[in-house]
Amino acid sequence: xxxxxxxxxxxxxxxxxxxxxxxxxxxxxxxxxxxxxxxxxxxxxxxxxxxxxxxxxxxxxxxxxxxxxxxxxxxxxxxxxxxxxxxxxxxxxxxxxxxxxxxxxxxxxxxxxxxxxxxxxxxxxxxxxxxxxxxxxxxxxxxxxxxxxxxxxxxxxxxxxxxxxxxxxxxxxxxxxxxxxxxxxxxxxxxxxxxxxxxxxxxxxxxxxxxxxxxxxxxxxxxxxxxxxxxxxxxxxxxxxxxxxxxxxxxxxxxxxxxxxxxxxxxxxxxxxxxxxxxxxxxxxxxxxxxxxxxxxxxxxxxxxxxxxxxxxxxxxxxxxxxxxxxxxxxxxxxxxxxxxxxxxxxxxxxxxxxxxxxxxxxxxxxxx
Amino acid sequence: xxxxxxxxxxxxxxxxxxxxxxxxxxxxxxxxxxxxxxxxxxxxxxxxxxxxxxxxxxxxxxxxxxxxxxxxxxxxxxxxxxxxxxxxxxxxxxxxxxxxxxxxxxxxxxxxxxxxxxxxxxxxxxxxxxxxxxxxxxxxxxxxxxxxxxxxxxxxxxxxxxxxxxxxxxxxxxxxxxxxxxxxxxxxxxxxxxxxxxxxxxxxxxxxxxxxxxxxxxxxxxxxxxxxxxxxxxxxxxxxxxxxxxxxxxxxxxxxxxxxxxxxxxxxxxxxxxxxxxxxxxxxxxxxxxxxxxxxxxxxxxxxxxxxxxxxxxxxxxxxxxxxxxxxxxxxxxxxxxxxxxxxxxxxxxxxxxxxxxxxxxxxxxxxxxxxxxxxxxxxxxxxxxxxxxxxxxxxxxxxxxxxxxxxxxxxxxxxxxxxxxxxxxxxxxxxxxxxxxxxxxxxxxxxxxxxxxxxxxxxxxxxxxxxxxxxxxxxxxxxxxxxxxxxxxxxxxxxxxxxxxxxxxxxxxxxxxxxxxxxxxxxxxxxxxxxxxxxxxxxxxxxxxxxxxxxxxxxxxxxxxxxxxxxxxxxxxxxxxxxxxxxxxxxxxxxxxxxxxxxxxxxxxxxxxxxx
Numbered sequence: 006x007x008x009x010x011x012x013x014x015x016x017x018x019x020x021x022x023x024x025x026x027x028x029x030x031x032x033x034x035x036x037x038x039x040x041x042x043x044x045x046x047x048x049x050x051x052x053x054x055x056x057x058x059x060x061x062x063x064x065x066x067x068x069x070x071x072x073x074x075x076x077x078x079x080x081x082x083x084x085x086x087x088x089x090x091x092x093x094x095x096x097x098x099x100x101x102x103x104x105x106x107x108x109x110x111x112x113x114x115x116x117x118x119x120x121x122x123x124x125x126x127x128x129x130x131x132x133x134x135x136x137x138x139x140x141x142x143x144x145x146x147x148x149x150x151x152x153x154x155x156x157x158x159x160x161x162x163x164x165x166x167x168x169x170x171x172x173x174x175x176x177x178x179x180x181x182x183x184x185x186x187x188x189x190x191x192x193x194x195x196x197x198x199x200x201x202x203x204x205x206x207x208x209x210x211x212x213x214x215x216x217x218x219x220x221x222x223x224x225x226x227x228x229x230x231x232x233x234x235x236x237x238x239x240x241x242x243x244x245x246x247x248x249x250x251x252x253x254x255x256x257x258x259x260x261x262x263x264x265x266x267x268x269x270x271x272x273x274x275x276x277x278x279x280x281x282x283x284x285x286x287x288x289x290x291x292x293x294x295x296x297x298x299x300x301x302x303x304x305x306x307x308x309x310x311x312x313x314x315x316x317x318x319x320x321x322x323x324x325x326x327x328x329x330x331x332x333x334x335x336x337x338x339x340x341x342x343x344x345x346x347x348x349x350x351x352x353x354x355x356x357x358x359x360x361x362x363x364x365x366x367x368x369x370x371x372x373x374x
Numbered sequence: 375x376x377x378x379x380x381x382x383x384x385x386x387x388x389x390x391x392x393x394x395x396x397x398x399x400x401x402x403x404x405x406x407x408x409x410x411x412x413x414x415x416x417x418x419x420x421x422x423x424x425x426x427x428x429x430x431x432x433x434x435x436x437x438x439x440x441x442x443x444x445x446x447x448x449x450x451x452x453x454x455x456x457x458x459x460x461x462x463x464x465x466x467x468x469x470x471x472x473x474x475x476x477x478x479x480x481x482x483x484x485x486x487x488x489x490x491x492x493x494x495x496x497x498x499x500x501x502x503x504x505x506x507x508x509x510x511x512x513x514x515x516x517x518x519x520x521x522x523x524x525x526x527x528x529x530x531x532x533x534x535x536x537x538x539x540x541x542x543x544x545x546x547x548x549x550x551x552x553x554x555x556x557x558x559x560x561x562x563x564x565x566x567x568x569x570x571x572x573x574x575x576x577x578x579x580x581x582x583x584x585x586x587x588x589x590x591x592x593x594x595x596x597x598x599x600x601x602x603x604x605x606x607x608x609x610x611x612x613x614x615x616x617x618x619x620x621x622x623x624x625x626x627x628x629x630x631x632x633x634x635x636x637x638x639x640x641x642x643x644x645x646x647x648x649x650x651x652x653x654x655x656x657x658x659x660x661x662x663x664x665x666x667x668x669x670x671x672x673x674x675x676x677x678x679x680x681x682x683x684x685x686x687x688x689x690x691x692x693x694x695x696x697x698x699x700x701x702x703x704x705x706x707x708x709x710x711x712x713x714x715x716x717x718x719x720x721x722x723x724x725x726x727x728x729x730x731x732x733x734x735x736x737x738x739x740x741x742x743x744x745x746x747x748x749x750x751x752x753x754x755x756x757x758x759x760x761x762x763x764x765x766x767x768x769x770x771x772x773x774x775x776x777x778x779x780x781x782x783x784x785x786x787x788x789x790x791x792x793x794x795x796x797x798x799x800x801x802x803x804x805x806x807x808x809x810x811x812x813x814x815x816x817x818x819x820x821x822x823x824x825x826x827x828x829x830x831x832x833x834x835x836x837x838x839x840x841x842x843x844x845x846x847x848x849x850x851x852x853x854x855x856x857x858x859x860x861x862x863x864x865x866x867x868x869x870x871x872x873x874x875x876x877x878x879x880x881x882x883x884x885x886x887x888x889x890x891x892x893x894x895x896x897x898x899x900x901x902x903x904x905x906x907x908x909x910x911x912x913x914x915x916x917x918x919x920x921x922x923x924x925x926x927x928x929x930x931x932x933x934x935x936x937x938x939x940x941x942x943x944x945x946x947x948x949x950x951x952x953x954x955x956x957x958x959x960x961x962x963x964x965x966x967x968x969x970x971x972x973x974x975x976x977x978x979x980x981x982x983x984x985x986x987x
Contacts, residue, residue, distance in 0.1 A: 175379050233616075236416070239401040239409025252417050256615040277402040281395065288391055292384065299380040307376070311383065322390045329397050 010364040012297070018290040019341065019356060023053055025271070025283055026342035032249045033263040033270045033344075045263050045344050052346045056353035063357040068365065071358070072305050075126035079146070082119035085112045086153045099157050101336075111347035113154045113162040118354050120150060120166060121173070121312030128177035129304040140183060143174065160202070161335025165319050167191060172315035173308050176298070230260045235330045238272040238280075245276030263344045265336060268328040283342075284325070291318050297363045306362035313355035417613050418624065422585075425605030427553070428632030430565060430595060432641040433684075433879050437556050439565055439596070439696075444552030445532050447523040447545060449480060452516040454544030462545055465531040466523070480520045488512050525552055553589070559693035560645055563716035564815060564877065566594020567699050583607060595635060595877065598816055605632035636879040638684035646978035647675040647687040651956070654971035655691055658939075658961035668936050671959030672711050674718040675975065676860035680950045683864060683873025683886070685813065688857070690717040717856070717957070720819025724853035725957065728929030728964065729781045729911075730942045731802075731848025733866065733899060736774050738801035739789045740895040745774055747898055753784035763787055763843060778902035779910035781926060783847050790846025791839050798845055799825035805862050805872070805889050807854050812874040814881065821858060824851035849930055856955040859942045863924070863953035865889045866899060867944035904947050907969075912941065915969030920976040921946040921986070924954075926964030936960040941968035945976050951983045952976075 027046055034045040071078070085103070089112045093100035102109040123146050131139055147170045154163040175184060199207070237253035246252070251273035253259050259269050272280045291314050298310035317340045324339040326332030338348040401409065430439040447462075463473055488511045496504050526532050526547070535547050553568050568589040571579050576586050583606070584590065591600045608629030613622040651673045658670040677687040692713040694702060706713050715721045739745040750771040757763035765783045769776065777785035790798060802808060808823030822828075824845065826837035844850030857875060865872050870889040891899075903923035906912050911926040924943015931938065941964050942955040954972060961967045980986045 172383055175383060176376065178376070178379070235401060236409050236412050238398070239406055240413040241402050242406040242410065243403060252613075253413055256417055256613070256621060258413075258416065258616040272398065272402065277398055280398050280402070284391055284395060288388070291387055295380055295384050299377045311380070315383070315387075318387045318390070322387075322394065325394050326397075329394070329401055331393070331397050 012293065012360065012363045015290070015293045015360065015363070018286055018293065022283070022286050022290065022341045025286070026267070026339075026344075027053075028248065029267050029271045029274075029342060030263050030344050032251065032274060033254055033267060035249065035255050043263075049344050049349075052349045055346070056349045059350060060353045060357040060360075063354065064361055064364070066361070068306060068309070068358060068361040071122050071309075072126055072129070075122045079119050079123035082112075082116045083150060083153070086116060086150055088112075090153065090156060093157075099159060101157050101159050108346060111345075113150075113157065113159055114347040114351040115354075116150050116154070117162065117165065117169075117316055118313070118351055118358075120147060121169060121309060121316065121355075122358075124170065124173050125305050125308035125312060128173060128308055132178075132304070134174070134177060134179045134183075137183070140174070140179065143170065159336060161323065161337040164335070165316060165323070165337070168319045169312050169315050173312050176308055176311040177304070230266075231327070231330055231334055233258045233260065234266050234269040234328050237266075237269040238329050241273040241276045241279075243276050243278060245272070245274045245279055248274050250274060265324065265334075265338060265343065266328055267343050268325050268339055271342075272328070284321075287318075287321050294359050297359070301362060303362075306365070309358050310362055313359055317352065317355065419612055419614055421610045421612060423608035423610060423629045424551075425607060425629035426551070426631040427605065428603040428634045430603075430635045430637065432637050432639045432644070434640065435636070436641040438561060438637070438639075438641070439553060439555050441551040442554045443549055444525045444554075446521050446548045446550065447526050447535075448519040448548050449477070449522040450517060450519050450544045450546070451477070451480060451484070452513070452544070458542045458544050461542060465534065466528065476522050480522060483520060484512060484515045487515055519546060519548070521548075553697075555696040557641065557645070559695050560641070560648060561639065561688075562693045562696045562699070563690050563714075564594050564639075564688060565696060566591055566596035566598070567696050568592070568596060569700065593816065595637075595815070598814065599635050599878075603632040603635060606630040637877050638679070638686065638879045639688070639877065640686045640979075640982065642982065643677055643975075643979045644687040644689060647677055647689040647975050648691065648693070650971045650974040650978070651675050651689050651691045651958070653974070654956075654958055654967060655961065658958055658967055661962070662936065668934065668960055670936065670961040672713075672715070672717050672721070673956075673958040673961070674721075674856040675954065675956050675971070676718045676856045677952050677954045677975070677979075678860050678864050678873075678875060680864050680867045680944060680953050683861070683871070683875055684879070685875050685877050686952060688718045688877075690715070690721075716815075716817060717959075719813065719815060719817060719857050720821070720855050724819050724821045724855055725938050725959065726850070726852050726929040726931075727848040727854040727859055727942075728927030728938060728940050729783075729848055730859055730925045730927035730940045730955075730964070731852065731854070732778060732781065732786050732846070733903065733925050734802060734805050734807075734862065735786050735789055735793070735798065735846045736778060736902070737805075737889075737891060737895065737899060738793055738798055739774070740898065741801075741891060742793065742797060744792050745789060747775070748773060751777075751785045751788040753782050755784075757784050757787045757843070763840075775898065775902040775905060778899075778925065779905040781906075781911045786846040787843040790842045790844075793842070793846070795825050795837050795842050795845060798842065799823050802845075802852075804887070805865065806887060807852075807858050807862070811855075811857055811861055812886075813857060814877050818857070819855060821855050822851060822853040848927060856957045859940070859957075860953055860955035862889075863942050863944050863955065866896070866903070867950035867953050869893070869896065900947070903943060907943075911963075911965035912969035913965075915941075915965060916973040917943075917945075917969055917976070920973060920980055921948070922972065922976055923947045924969070924972065926969055928963045928965075931960070936962055939967035940964045941972045943972065945980070946986045949985060951986055952979070 027049055030049050031046045034043040036043055089100055089103050092103065094102040094104055094109055096102060101111050101113060103112055124143060127143055127146060134140060147166050151163045151166045171184065171187065233253060237251060237259050240253065251270060253273055254262055254270045259266050262270050271283060294310055294314040298307045301307045320337050320340050323332055323335060323337050327334045338345055340348065340352045427441045429437055432438055463470065488508045491511055492504050492508055496507050532547055535542050535545060555565065569592055571584055571586060571588050571590050573586065579590070591597045591603060596603065606629060609625065609627045610623065611625035612620045613624055615621050655670050655673050662669045673691045675687060675689040678684065679686050692711050694706060694713050712722055750773045752771050753765050753769035755765050755768040766781060769780055769782045769784070772782050772785050802823040807821055809820045810818045829835055829837050829841065841850060845852055861872055861875060870891050872887040872889055874886040900923060903925055906925055907917040907922055912924065917924065922943050922945035924941055927940030929938040929940060939958040939961045940956065944950040944953040956968045956972045958967050958971065
């Protein structure tokens, strides 16, 4: 591996976003009742180092190995998901975690990457996607884990798979008419799907639909989290209240503030300017990833990049969207910023795959072409 | 081809980001200020801190009114269980129906709240919406804490609820300061009471720092000295976290407690006076029942300190417990004895003084030179014709001292005629009758001193000599309050000083008027008043044993009513400490009824004064 093949611009963007994350988590870890800071920032640094090691380790594996073992990995992932349903740890009414000694792993996080790899393999193997029948296995690969994850239940993660599938089909050259048909069917499934939701999911959805027109009791009840988060964001103004000075944050009004709602803390303390900078960094990161996808000639690598970037981009949109009240509340984290090991590891695996493709563009061409 | 599709994907992600940024722009830039307010309103709370209301004390510091912790039994209707209800019934030892009465009251309050809320917020909505909302509202309100029984006195039960909350779901105890009046009905008219500020009058009080439903002193000293007693609210501004736990104190202004009010009243003298008065009236009532005459009305006692004019006791009968005032109000309004009236300063009808007034007529005669120590009038038991302008006896040739001692009417008929109405009424005014004494109490009446001009104006009739005769013996249109009479006795007991009576101990003494009298005349009058007690109309009252001097009065009211019984005087004779007036309405003769009451009071209080044995 040669260092000069590394995309330094890409790495610097990742580093900057991680820094913003640690800074925000530091502020969000203030425990008003103890008057001290929780150990989240240090733990986050550990997870970053741990994930960084995986990132570097994976760079040494030629990504064609993933191509070869795509279905095997996918099967392992499905097994893990089923295991989670059976022996998983119940947190807040859903089984998403498997205990691994002192840590716990959110299996659906890993599954996201495995789906991307499996889909990439399938779509690469079938260069012509003219017929409906060619799309069906791709749908199957996506929907099988999605259904299991919905059973956990984890609506947010499951919903993430659809844009991933869509983006990868788009990049793989599926017919536009098929894609549009998929969208139409998907949209028509939404109202039907509502009846399969759990009550709390329905409540969140109702909250989301009516947020502009909330009664006082709703603001204290089901919409409390969303509304508190909005107050935090809104009261940040242009420049924010300053690092560690967000009252919604420090007085514990914003729920899950070091985790799902970290963006609310960021907006409250650094204002609209801070939000623009963070979203700008993300956009540059996605741009940088997708630009190498478009310049890559090799389909598997390209699809892996598209899938991973779409996954991250959708996570950013959904997470920020729920923080500012334009999306229902889900458990999706803000990649690279939210506190948490599973999400960090998954994101780094994705980044590592992207970097691997970036580094091996020329090499692969000579091998495969 | 591929490149185009990737660019399309980039555009889609870009579009999502544009949506996010526009929403952020809306939240943070366009409505940022609103959200800043919203965030602050969630965090900062202003908490008013009530001051402690000042106490009302007697001159020795005995408590007449004070704020003490009280405990209300509160109910949360939605959480009451049959068990907890049964337990409360048992602990409070009350009937099922009394409990339900209390609960009905709570229900009424809740439905009133609901109706108000509907009127206020949902007036323009459809009936079905209103119905739905009121059901929801009622459910909500039933989950709140409401006053069930105020001021629980069962301490054991109170503590049990505090300690064993789980045993009493739906019930709780709320502590609040309650104004207590440990002396019961003593001084009830003087002290006044506390009541809520109602919505209708709130406008008026708001600027003075009151809140709706605040208690405010009304009537009596509670009302008069409200500013002094109430103190000032403090304020605390705090920062609270999401659970409402206070995290930071931003501002604190301590409350300024109200000042105590120390009265000139001596609680011992006051209670002694009230008891003697009540007993005297009870005796009179028994006598009236026995004889089948008209029952007595109420009564008054005023005891003033001669050296400084302070009010030592001001008793009125009948009385009421101050804390019961509100509950019994309507009932008391209809009571023929008018317990709400404070009689010593006027009451509903200022009484005539009767023969007590003869002292003043005598002074006027001596000072104007119409009579002297030796001059006499002849009494045949009537003035000119038998049966008209009668006397109590046939006194023969009688001088001033004997005339006062025996309370001879004929003597004073003659003297009154000789003095004439103008001179006599001006002397009456000089002695402080016919206008308010200026005591620091609301509701004092001026009484009335009639003269020819007054009669002309009110009745359009001329003044007859008969009017002068009646005036001279304290009858006719003349009206004097017991307080005025007692103050007049201060003038006689001292050297003519007419101090402004004060109830508040530390108030700046005001000199007031002075009734100028020659010392030898004053000596003569005092001598005669001592004779009243020794051998005159009050000789059987036992007043001589407490070395008192005074004058009886039996004010005729006409209409077959029993006379008002008066006794006014001072004691001890050689070095007067107190001056007093006792009035028992419709109770009989002053010497038989009022003088014994005065004697009882003086016997009870003389130990309090050095040099009075």
